[in-house]
Structure formats: C-alpha cells, structure tokens
Amino acid sequence: MRVSRELMLWAGGAAAIIGAAVGPALAVPNVARNDEVYTVGNYPVDAQAANAVAAKDKALADGQQAAFRSLLKRVVPVTDYDRLKRLASLRSSDFFEGVSVRSERNSSTRYIASLDFSFRADSVRAVLQREGIPFIEEQAREVIVVPVVCDSQGAVENGAAARAWTDVWRSLDLEHTLTPMDLQRLKPEIHPDTLKMLIEGRGGERILAGEYGKPYVVVAIAEPDAAANRLNVTLSGIDAVGPVHLKRSYRVFDGDTGYAMELAAVVGQGVIEGRWKAFKTGAGASAYGEQVAIEAQYASLSEWSDMRRELLGLQGVNDLRIEAESAQSAGLKLRFPGGGAALAAALRGRGLALQTGGPGWVLRSGD
Numbered sequence: 001m002r003v004s005r006e007l008m009l010w011a012g013g014a015a016a017i018i019g020a021a022v023g024p025a026l027a028v029p030n031v032a033r034n035d036e037v038y039t040v041g042n043y044p045v046d047a048q049a050a051n052a053v054a055a056k057d058k059a060l061a062d063g064q065q066a067a068f069r070s071l072l073k074r075v076v077p078v079t080d081y082d083r084l085k086r087l088a089s090l091r092s093s094d095f096f097e098g099v100s101v102r103s104e105r106n107s108s109t110r111y112i113a114s115l116d117f118s119f120r121a122d123s124v125r126a127v128l129q130r131e132g133i134p135f136i137e138e139q140a141r142e143v144i145v146v147p148v149v150c151d152s153q154g155a156v157e158n159g160a161a162a163r164a165w166t167d168v169w170r171s172l173d174l175e176h177t178l179t180p181m182d183l184q185r186l187k188p189e190i191h192p193d194t195l196k197m198l199i200e201g202r203g204g205e206r207i208l209a210g211e212y213g214k215p216y217v218v219v220a221i222a223e224p225d226a227a228a229n230r231l232n233v234t235l236s237g238i239d240a241v242g243p244v245h246l247k248r249s250y251r252v253f254d255g256d257t258g259y260a261m262e263l264a265a266v267v268g269q270g271v272i273e274g275r276w277k278a279f280k281t282g283a284g285a286s287a288y289g290e291q292v293a294i295e296a297q298y299a300s301l302s303e304w305s306d307m308r309r310e311l312l313g314l315q316g317v318n319d320l321r322i323e324a325e326s327a328q329s330a331g332l333k334l335r336f337p338g339g340g341a342a343l344a345a346a347l348r349g350r351g352l353a354l355q356t357g358g359p360g361w362v363l364r365s366g367d
Helices: 003-011 014-018 054-075 080-087 121-129 159-171 193-199 204-212 256-278 285-286 302-313 339-347
Strands: 039-048 096-106 108-118 143-149 180-183 218-223 232-238 243-251 290-297 318-325 329-336 352-357 360-365
Touching: 014 285, 039 054, 039 339, 054 080, 054 096, 054 108, 054 121, 054 256, 080 256, 108 121, 143 159, 143 204, 159 180, 159 218, 159 256, 193 204, 193 218, 193 232, 204 232, 218 256, 232 256, 243 318, 290 302, 290 339, 302 318, 302 352, 329 339, 339 352, 339 360
Parallel strands: 143 180, 143 218, 290 360
Antiparallel strands: 039 108, 096 108, 218 232, 232 243, 290 329, 318 329, 352 360
C-alpha cells in the first residue's frame, strides 16, 4: 500500500490538528547541524505521459518540487507556515542534491515509484536564515511505534487489516523525519488489558517500556467500526516530549478503510513530529492546552465508562491521565485549549457537567 503524494504533503501540517497554539518561535541556536533531515525519503511519485520516458521525467520533476515543499514544512514550525509563502517562487532544482530509487514500475505511458530526494542542507539553511524563517533540524531520540488493530471486542487482529495498518506506517519516511521511528510488532507479552488501559488513558506506558527495553514507545491502535463507517485511532505511550494520548476518528468512504488508514498514519506521524517542534520552539506542553485537574463523580463504573468515552472523544482533549479511581470517583488530569472554563463549555450538550469545586473541577453526568 502506497501513501499518496497529497497525504505526504499534508503531513507537514498535521500537527495543527492537535490544536497547537504555540508561542513565538525563535531561530535555531548554534547546535550540532543535522543534514539527515534534508532528505525526504520513501516519497511516492506517479505520472502519465505520451511515452515511458516522458512519464518518468514528469514524475521526477513533479516529485522533486513536491518533496521540497514537504521538506520546508518538516523543518519550519507550524506557526510559521505563513512565512513560507515568501518562498513560493523557489525552484527545487536550485537546492537539489540527488535522488535514489527504492522501488519503481512503469508501463508504456505511466511511471510509479518510491524515491528518496536529497537537498543541499547548507543551501536550504541559507535561504531560511536570509528570510528570517525559523527552522528546526535537531532530531528527537528514536521512538518505537507499534501498529495494532483491534476489533470491536478489543481483541487483537492479525489478518489483512493488521498487515495494511503496518504497511501504511512502513510506507512513511521513518528515518529522516524530525522524530525517527522504529516500527515493531506487538509483543505477545502486551495483553489486551494493557491495550485497553492505553486506549482509555489509564496507564500502561511502563509496561511498554519494560517489554521493549526502551523509554520511548507509542502504540498506534486502529479500531475499525464498520457499522459507523469510522476508523478510530489512538496514539498512546511516551515519545521524546513525554506522555502522549491522542484519539482521532476518521470517516471511511465507500468502504475504503485503506485510505482512512493512510490518512491516520500520516496524521499520526505529523502529530508526533509537531509535538517535538512545539517542544523545541519553547512551547512545551502548553502547546496542547492548559492542564485541568478533575474529580469525576459517578454512581457506577458503567457511568464512569460513558463519561470517560465522552471525554476521550472530545476534540481538543490531550494527554488525559487517570491518576486514581474508585467505585464512585476518579481523579484525572488533561489538557484542553482555554483550560477548565473552555472545557466546561465544550461539554455542554454532551451529557456532562463540569463545575468548579475546591482546588479543581468536578465532573458529573447531566447538563
């Protein structure tokens, strides 16, 4: 399965989806230079023309220009994307260093390939510095990403859907990104109960770190919902910035779960890379909203499960952490743009009431 060029281009801006309202970005200080990120790898090209030679030439030219735009979005903070308009007239050929082929196939009129486009790091740095556009080239420490597909009952699937989900992650540029990723399979020691904890934001990160022997491990859990025509995806674990727990739902059009998976993987990588860029520009965790401490009160664990589901499904909720829970109450912390007051307003009409109480906020069922 190949990720489309349009999705690859969008990956550079995917971090904006998590609501990162970062503060002013600064130019990169004098740190060790890293030329690795100036290669855009595993980039898909596809072109048709009157003959095979013309199709290949068109694919290479269009792919090179598109890969260059993808590179600029990779290294420039999301909040400075508007400044890239100044560079709209730049020709990628002025920065081009070379191309290598990972795979290719062709017909008499069509050329399809996966390519690595390399650009001259010093030339790109020079133009960004000349235009006063901040950029980030320091790579984070590698994070292990574990793609998992679960059915509606929470059981791990190992069939075609699981292979497709892994393949779309593998089709991304996992090496040259600002947040390098090592794709690994789910270990049998990671039980469904642990995955459920990770999906619900109730911990499990230490188990992941222990089983994989590395501190930075994120599971990417896809849950197809055929009845609702949705693909629900959870990223949960610890990346180079810290704990991450993000849930997104993607619409499946005409039964094409594969396309939804492609989009989800591109966004997932963009979110992790966006967190790192926000961190390096000094925004840190505040880029994902203010922290809100909440005491949830409920009459049954079933009610608590419904409350938790509503919270996790609310756009803008990030880094939800359940710190303690009992038969009738739970303590949790999360981040939300605008803090508690904004969260209370967002929950109105969703069957939940968030009110101030003591040192924090109290969450109950009801409007």
